[in-house]
Amino acid sequence: MQSLVNRSDRVWLAYGVAVLAIGAAYLVRSALDPWLGNRSPFLAFTIPILLAAQFLGRGPAILSALLSLGIGVAQFSELGAPEEALVHLATFAIVCVGIIVLAQVIDRARREKDLQQHGLERREQHLRSILETVTDAMIVIDERGGIRSFSAAAEKMFGYSESEILNENISALMPSPDRELHDSYLERYLETGVRKMIGIGRVTTARHRDGSTFPIDLHVGEAKIGDERVFTGFVRDLTERQQTEMRLHDLQSELAHVARVSEMGTFATSIAHELNQPLTAIANYVETSEELLREPDKERLEIVREAMRECANQSVRAGQIVRRLRDFISRGETERRIESLARVVNEASALALIGAGERGVEVEVKLDPNVDGVLIDRIQIQQVILNLVRNAIEAMAESQVRRLRIASRSAPDGLVEVTIEDSGPGLPPELADQLFQPFVSTKAAGMGLGLSICHTIVNSHGGRIWSTPSRLGGTAFHFTLVDTTGTEDAPD
Numbered sequence: 192m193q194s195l196v197n198r199s200d201r202v203w204l205a206y207g208v209a210v211l212a213i214g215a216a217y218l219v220r221s222a223l224d225p226w227l228g229n230r231s232p233f234l235a236f237t238i239p240i241l242l243a244a245q246f247l248g249r250g251p252a253i254l255s256a257l258l259s260l261g262i263g264v265a266q267f268s269e270l271g272a273p274e275e276a277l278v279h280l281a282t283f284a285i286v287c288v289g290i291i292v293l294a295q296v297i298d299r300a301r302r303e304k305d306l307q308q309h310g311l312e313r314r315e316q317h318l319r320s321i322l323e324t325v326t327d328a329m330i331v332i333d334e335r336g337g338i339r340s341f342s343a344a345a346e347k348m349f350g351y352s353e354s355e356i357l358n359e360n361i362s363a364l365m366p367s368p369d370r371e372l373h374d375s376y377l378e379r380y381l382e383t384g385v386r387k388m389i390g391i392g393r394v395t396t397a398r399h400r401d402g403s404t405f406p407i408d409l410h411v412g413e414a415k416i417g418d419e420r421v422f423t424g425f426v427r428d429l430t431e432r433q434q435t436e437m438r439l440h441d442l443q444s445e446l447a448h449v450a451r452v453s454e455m456g457t458f459a460t461s462i463a464h465e466l467n468q469p470l471t472a473i474a475n476y477v478e479t480s481e482e483l484l485r486e487p488d489k490e491r492l493e494i495v496r497e498a499m500r501e502c503a504n505q506s507v508r509a510g511q512i513v514r515r516l517r518d519f520i521s522r523g524e525t526e527r528r529i530e531s532l533a534r535v536v537n538e539a540s541a542l543a544l545i546g547a548g549e550r551g552v553e554v555e556v557k558l559d560p561n562v563d564g565v566l567i568d569r570i571q572i573q574q575v576i577l578n579l580v581r582n583a584i585e586a587m588a589e590s591q592v593r594r595l596r597i598a599s600r601s602a603p604d605g606l607v608e609v610t611i612e613d614s615g616p617g618l619p620p621e622l623a624d625q626l627f628q629p630f631v632s633t634k635a636a637g638m639g640l641g642l643s644i645c646h647t648i649v650n651s652h653g654g655r656i657w658s659t660p661s662r663l664g665g666t667a668f669h670f671t672l673v674d675t676t677g678t679e680d681a682p683d
């Protein structure tokens with residue numbers, strides 16, 4: 192309508208309608224003359240004046256009033272006695288003024304409201320245009336976790352359109368265990384007011400519409416709109432940044448690896464040399480003993496016994512040398528602290544899962560909150576998780592279904608058991624007895640050190656590592672750590 196009729200046309204139209212309405216009122220009043228006579232001569236006119244004031248604006252209302260008064264004056268002689276006619280006219284004039292003043296007030300209020308509305312719309316448009324250009328996704332939720340607003344960047348990041356996801360629960364965008372627990376996090380915050388997330392940035396994992404997960408940096412703010420509390424989350428996808436970091440990290444570790452391999456070559460030569468000594472000594476003792484035992488007598492048997500003792504000593508020495516090799520493999524300063532298992536697992540799996548989204552791996556993390564405190568060297572245990580998750584993802588490269596599950600639970604003797612399992616093809620049977628030995632690999636470019644390092648690290652933490660077939664169809668690796676939950680130093 193606005194495009195067809197311009198503003199001045201609309202003004203003329205309003206005046207035209209006002210004139211027509213007064214004409215119609217005049218006709219109606221004339222038609223009622225036989226019944227009404229001189230009574231209520233202006234009654235019929237007040238209705239079009241009121242309607243004009245309400246719907247057509249002040250100008251047409253004044254015109255209607257003036258026209259009605261004009262008709263009244265023209266018919267003055269027919270309105271009965273002059274005093275009575277004057278009273279009618281004066282009353283009607285006062286009513287008209289009242290109506291017009293009212294129209295003016297309504298008009299002004301309406302215009303102010305229009306202006307405000309217009310201002311609000313412009314501000315909202317401005318805000319929207321800013322938000323649409325920001326690459327971070329913005330999601331607003333209410334106190335029950337229902338999604339109220341979902342920015343264009345969020346649509347792109349999560350694969351849902353705003354209309355699909357509006358009013359759904361925010362937990363739809365989270366992987367387990369947050370998916371199941373988010374409502375309780377929110378309830379706890381509303382009850383206690385203790386902030387664990389709001390106002391504190393955090394690196395965590397999000398869930399795309401296709402079920403894949405990706406690392407994000409999440410910042411949540413809180414605001415009150417009227418009586419209602421809303422939470423605004425700004426989400427940054429870290430996939431690309433972490434991929435770059437990982438590429439750098441990979442390059443660095445490749446360099447370190449090359450250095451390590453050549454270092455290991457030197458080390459192996461010296462180890463071979465060192466090992467040679469006890470082994471040669473053992474061989475000599477055994478050979479001599481064999482000769483002595485051909486014609487044994489008391490004296491010779493005593494020498495054989497002595498030789499056996501020496502053999503045992505030399506094998507202990509050989510064992511120590513081999514242990515040094517293992518220590519070398521997992522070398523590094525260790526610094527043990529009580530850490531939150533959830534934090535350690537989340538960070539390590541977020542790192543290991545970079546790129547896993549592209550490979551369509553569905554990840555489930557199910558950690559028992561009752562056993563969260565562990566006494567560990569965080570970096571070393573993250574290395575273990577990283578190795579196991581990477582191995583699982585690599586094992587599933589050719590699988591149709593790619594599921595990865597990371598879980599923790601309480602184990603006997605004050606331990607926590609962590610399980611990382613996959614839906615891959617399972618372990619090659621030939622590895623069964625030597626899985627945790629160094630240099631055992633079925634991969635073309637594998638060093639075969641990952642699991643042996645995991646073994647050394649877990650053992651040095653007072654735990655154990657082992658594998659079983661997984662319920663998901665592939666392999667489950669389990670390891671235990673010392674549980675410190677409930678002790679005074681437990682992490683919060």
Ligand code: ADP
Nearest residue numbers: 582583586617632633634637638639640641642
């Ligand atoms: P690498 O990865 O360099 O081969 P590892 O010690 O980490 O060294 O692994 C040794 C071998 O164990 C691998 O080559 C692979 O054959 C097997 N393996 C490890 N994890 C898994 C798994 N989750 N599923 C199937 N096989 C596995």
